[in-house]
Each structure stands twice: as C-alpha cells, then as structure tokens.
Amino acid sequence: MAFTAADCERARRDFPAxxxxxxxxxxxxxxxxxxxxVPETVIDAIAGCYRTSNANTHGEFPTSRDSDRLxxxxxxxxxxxxxxxxxxxxxxxxxxTTLNYxxxxxxxxxxxxxxxIVITQLDHEANRGPWLALQDRGITVREVAMRPDGTLDxxxxxxxxxxxxxxxxxVMASNALxxxxxxxxxxxxxxxxxxxxxxxxxxYAAHLPLDVQELDADFLLCSAYKFYGPHVGILYSRPGLLExxxxxxxxxxxxxxxxxxETGTLNHAxxxxxxxxxxxxxxxxxxxxLRQRLVSAMNGxxxxxxxxxxxxxxxxxxxxxxxxxxxxxxxxxxxxxxxTVDGIHPAExxxxxxxxxxxxxxxxxxxxRPVEALGLAEKGGLIRTGIVMYNTREEVDRLLEAVAxxxx
Numbered sequence: 001m002a003f004t005a006a007d008c009e010r011a012r013r014d015f016p017a018x019x020x021x022x023x024x025x026x027x028x029x030x031x032x033x034x035x036x037x038v039p040e041t042v043i044d045a046i047a048g049c050y051r052t053s054n055a056n057t058h059g060e061f062p063t064s065r066d067s068d069r070l071x072x073x074x075x076x077x078x079x080x081x082x083x084x085x086x087x088x089x090x091x092x093x094x095x096x097t098t099l100n101y102x103x104x105x106x107x108x109x110x111x112x113x114x115x116x117i118v119i120t121q122l123d124h125e126a127n128r129g130p131w132l133a134l135q136d137r138g139i140t141v142r143e144v145a146m147r148p149d150g151t152l153d154x155x156x157x158x159x160x161x162x163x164x165x166x167x168x169x170x171v172m173a174s175n176a177l178x179x180x181x182x183x184x185x186x187x188x189x190x191x192x193x194x195x196x197x198x199x200x201x202x203x204y205a206a207h208l209p210l211d212v213q214e215l216d217a218d219f220l221l222c223s224a225y226k227f228y229g230p231h232v233g234i235l236y237s238r239p240g241l242l243e244x245x246x247x248x249x250x251x252x253x254x255x256x257x258x259x260x261x262e263t264g265t266l267n268h269a270x271x272x273x274x275x276x277x278x279x280x281x282x283x284x285x286x287x288x289x290l291r292q293r294l295v296s297a298m299n300g301x302x303x304x305x306x307x308x309x310x311x312x313x314x315x316x317x318x319x320x321x322x323x324x325x326x327x328x329x330x331x332x333x334x335x336x337x338x339x340t341v342d343g344i345h346p347a348e349x350x351x352x353x354x355x356x357x358x359x360x361x362x363x364x365x366x367x368x369r370p371v372e373a374l375g376l377a378e379k380g381g382l383i384r385t386g387i388v389m390y391n392t393r394e395e396v397d398r399l400l401e402a403v404a405x406x407x408x
Contacts, residue, residue, distance in 0.1 A: 004304070097233075117134065196219065234274075
C-alpha cells in the first residue's frame, strides 16, 4: 500500500507536537533517529492505563487482571511487528542498552577465556560497550572494519569470524550514516562458526519491516520510542534459547521466557502505549491480519521516506562546502543523512538551524566508533537529519535553504 504526501499530511494531524511554533518558527522535527514524536492514540492509551487499570500484575482482582491482559496483548502485538512465531519470544526492558548488558552478563557465563565476540566499526555503542566490557573476563573482541563509504568490509568480516567466535553482534542500520548492513553475510558467517547472531535493529525497525524468522537471528533488539512509541526496550530471543541462559534474576522471578530477563516491575502504562503504537502503524496498511497490515504499512512508509531522504541527500551534497557521508540511495538504506559543512562546527550549524525551528542533531549520536573511523570525532562529528513518516518536502526544502545559507 502506497504512502503518499497526502497521507503524510493526514498523519501529521495525529501528532500533537507537530503543531508547535517557537519564536515564530514552526518546528520541523527532523530529529527522528534520536526518538520520534508520539501520536494522540498512543498518548491516550498511556493515559487510559493510568486512569483505569494502574495495578501490578498477577493479582486476584479486576485491575490487576487488566494489567495481565494488556501486557499479554502488547507481547502479541510486538510479536506481529517483529514477525516472531509467538509472544513468548518477546521480552521488555528499560531500553535496548540495559537489555543488551543483561544479555552480555548471561552469555559470558557460557564462555571460556579465549572465546571470541565479533563487533563492527559501524555499531552504536549500545552494541559495542556490553561486549567490549567482557574483555576483562578473558573474552577476545574482534572488530570488523568500516569502509570510507560507511559500509562494512565483507572480506574483513569473513577474516574476523573464526572457529573461536561465539557471538556475532551487528547493527542492521546505522543511526549515524543510514547504512543498512548485509545481515545475510553476518548470518552465514555466524552459522559457519557455530556462533550466535545478535542484531541491533533499533534504527532499522523505525524504517523497514522486520521478520526475525527470515533473518534467522538468535537475538534482536529494538526500542519503541524510535517508531512513534514510548521509551521501552524490546528483546526477541530464538524459541527455547532464553531458558538456556543463566540470567541475573531474583528467585521470585519467573524462570521461563519471556519473563526470564525482565527484572522487577515493568512500565505497564508505557507497554500499553507500545501496543497502541503497533496498532497505529498497522492502520496505514492493508491485509486481514495484524502482521499483514504492519508489513504493508511499513513498506509503504519506507518507500515514502526513501524518496524524501534521497531528495535531501542528492540536493544537499550539491551545496558548495557540504559533504554528505554514508552510502547513496541506490540501494536499501535508512532515510538518515549526515553532513559536514566546511569551516562550520557541527554544533554551531545545528544551533543556527535550531534557531529557525529546524531540529537536527549534531555530534556522534552514541555511534562514536564510525565517527572516529571517518576521522570526524575531533572535529565535532556530524550534522544529522532523519526522515520519518511525518516529515514533508516543504520541511526538507526549508532545511536545504538554511544549510546553503550556513555553508555560504
């Protein structure tokens, strides 16, 4: 199902934040990779939870049973979003980083000194730091090189995965450069080594449909606040795998998946908001099942975002003094474009754009390693624009005009 400019205008009416005006400038929310705005239906769902069923789970009274039901329905909705075979493969946490640290603490207990973990230069620190920390436990961490165009070197990837590799942890899409990685290569190399495959889908999930069964991942992590929802981390685990891991848990915690890694009480209202988020996205698609509607919607939205992102990428790199980083839009790519402007510090450029209501990010966006690899860390990093479903051609034209003024 196509998602058109008219659909974008219709969607914009669903997001109350988009109407904000500051100092006479309508805000253009071009900061989506750091977190999107939230539609009214999601806000209402969260408020409704607090109004009617703010109770803990597993109680013998109505509002507690409401909480049990709503959390179960959220797992089912997220399973449909991920293409997971069952709600039992969906665990929740504070955020992706916290869940990944919990995984690292569990997986290291199954490893021996000298075992290896493969990470990449393209990854966000949330998919590097937890694994690098295991070097103190005798684990060897190997790193796949990133090429100047922001893609991973496939030959180096093959060299880094060895018979000692126990885990391959790779980002699916870069939140700094928009690169979509070759997951099929990562999967093939991991399987040949008998290693687990962990996918960081935080940026990918916001822009392209996921199918964890087709991806053949052992673990996949993402965050709902990147795709129009509240701050909740999501963990998919291959069926039967979570129960095998020595989780850090209280003896009162349920030992089975998906609860095994969920320490303490979850944010129930936010989880109700996640369910509403999935349902909001599905409403833009067609099909008989929730999964079918989600895939239809995400494909349509992805095509719209890709076209608008390509327009910005192709136009901005024609401005004298501007360099656009990362791969071009000739292939699958996230609609996230980062630039630098000769002689202008990224923070200064972002401030000047922000003064005009053009909200973009500067720096490394916690994707420090790729920014270092490009030699930009000491120069202030990048100026990042992220296109999402509610961004318009008019906003991008405003941004292009302002960038040209800064560069001139």
